[in-house]
Amino acid sequence: MVVDEMTQAEVDRVFQALADPTRRDIVARSLRAEHSVSELAQRYEMSFAAVQKHVAVLERAGLVRKRARGRERVVSGDPETIRRASRLLDEYEQIWRLRVAAIDGLLAEEAESTDGERNDR
Template sequence: MLRGEQSVSDLARRYPMSFAAVQKHVVVLERAALVTEQRRGREQRVRGNVDTLREARRLLDQLEVMWRQRVDSIDAILADRPEAEPNEGASSCH
């Protein structure tokens, strides 16, 4: 969809879902500014918004770096922690 413009009908043919379902997806994508929709007569034409997609990708890349750093920090904390004894904390009732 990023390469030029397509009709919603053309999109609906490419996916295993109804035309109405594709229309609903397009509305959601349009609200998110990921696509723009334009009416030409009875036809709805959709075009991907490349700039918004690039910005979304940039933000997702930043989030990935942040979460990887957090996981690495947790891994480091756990690696420094002595292993608990198998029966540690278990009370023995004889």
């Protein structure tokens, strides 16, 4: 399972970071193109410091990387962390689909059993 390649703490950090709509927007923007923290801060009705804190949460989760470009700090998305989280969600979906298939099988057996009882009458 992907959880084996991501520690539980990493999984928790990723999904806690993505729980906030501003952080999800920052990730989406930074996956499309690099942005300085200043450019990002102009897009939101919050202080520069608040945007910096959002970026720090995303950086700790591995969803973005920050690097120096002159005097600016440039943020870029990390698609590998997104892929890993996506694989984890895919695995959960597979578990769910197997359970649904098992329930479908039980219902089909029940229907066949009920049909057989009706035909015996």
